Amino acid sequence: MSGVKEIVLTFSCKDSKGLVAAVATLFATLGFNIKESSQFEDENSQRFFMRTVFECPPGYALGQIRQLFKPLGEQYQMDWNIFDTHDKPKILIAVSQWGHCLNNLLNSWRNGTLPVDIVGVVSNHEVMRDLVDWYKLPFHYLPVTAATKKEQEGQIFQLIENYQADCLVLARYMQILSDDLCRKLNGRAINIHHSFLPGFKGAKPYHQAYDRGVKLIGATAHYVTADLDEGPIIEQAVERVSHINSPDDMAEIGRDIEAVVLNRALRWHAEHRVLLNGSKTVVFSR
Template sequence: MDYTKKHFLARLSGGRVHLQAASLCEAAGTAWPPPNYFCWQSRPLVPGVRSQGSSLVLLPGGGPPHRQSQPLNCSTGPRRDGNVGGVTDSTSPAPHAARGYVLTLSCADQPGIVHAVSGSLLEAGCNITDSQQYGSPDTGTFFMRVAVETTTSFSRLREHLDGVAGQFSLNWQLHRAGAPVRTLILASKAAHCINDLLFLQRSGTLPIEIPAIVSNHRDLEPLARFYGIPFYYIPVTPDTKAEAEAALLELVAEHEVELVVLARYMQVLSDGLCRHLAGRAINIHHSFLPSFKGARPYHQAHARGVKIIGATAHYVTATLDEGPIIEQEVIRVSHGHSVEKFVAVGRAVEARTLAQAVQWHAEHRVLLDGTRTVVFD
């Protein structure tokens, strides 16, 4: 039997975890250990909190998979798809209750777009609560974001939008307002960015739900367990990079992930993976590039006596750290600051910048304009 990692991937179906590895090996009559396996564990979070954390581990060799507690129900909110021209929502309101939607669109700039779109929404019984638009003089592209409330059924609203979309060749998306975006977080060892995201999500500030945390180290597993989020340990070496990325893509599909956030994930993604995640993967890095590369940029910056520290959040592309910028922030430092102060200030800026970029993306405020972004406030 060919023991690949997918044979030992604990699958989530309907929000429940089903461990397959042990039964597969028992049926095959094969002795342990196979070359690689996943091991799933679940532990209580804290007293009084119902959710549980789990961890899925890819290890070379070792004993058989085992389960230590009840399966995890990791559903934390309504499912929705941001497909072009479509939206689904498992928690639809009552038939006559007002629903909120966010419409985003782009097309070749031309007269009459705003009039046609707003008129179509009016005919569909929508009340426009916010509307912003921008015409790019460089690319000749028109961008628009409209928030509406309506009691009209989605099918009728779609009919009206289909008509105007065909007239202007719109690239459009309709999203349920406030629906959490399913977000997978990639991280390595540093906890400042991921901890900020987890806290903001738990407190209701970020409109995301986090079905999984993936790391090439196990340092952040206790943090994931504390928040009751499944943790997937997928080590990466030059020889296993392709295998690790295949496992990551399987998790993205399995969890119906809409956004991937690299919260100080210290691995360079392959060109193929970057293309697969184009427009739905956000990275954070310090803004010293290309001056100070490597693992200790703040130490290098301190040695050179820089006067500002900054961070950049951007979409991931095949060209390293050069994707379309979503948000940037800088803060002044001085010669009197120690290296430790540089590091602390830099980490705080990174966490704030990444969280802001994730929030804008989740609120459907960011539209791509070639190598740049349009961000509606």
């Protein structure tokens, strides 16, 4: 019999004794085998987080597995989900005029090392059209002004709906999303910010860093919220600089960091390794 071969279970709930045992017992009784498991207890909130990969016995459909788990999820008041590991999330990428993050994502996707299905690219500039065409992906040019922002965001959201995209990735898309679109995409939009947040938010962070004489610059991938550059952080990295580096030098150094950090964050999101914990995240990275 055919069916789902491997699943990922993720959940969070109030911590309680016997919780892990109850989950393990349920799946063991059904003939599932644990392949990978990670847990974390937030002692401040007394909330428990878990991600487990199961090998499935023949014959189970994803919907059936979810129904079998539902009573346990209700018993412990879990925020939970179960995913088929072979289902790749559909990703729509937004970009403006810098293509380093976009090219990194497209190259990893083409090589099969990024477990996503990129369905298209949207941009408020034409600069990246040739790159996207080379990868044989749809390119959507949607220019925007202050007067047309609402209409343009409506077009972006319509693309997300049409493609049934699971996530919008802002790969140096240099437009601030409206509060309305942020709410619609809660937990489904990832941004790369070219600084080590919470420092140097907003525009020209490398110039801000230069003016402060910092010795480390960085990049931050985070979920998008209505509060600018305040969303839950998924991944960060830094690189050393010195007094001899100009803002342009810092931007050049930073571009490599940005590409790596965004790629890593999207990979972890696609593998269901990122669980929201209020204004923070729990990341079960490899």
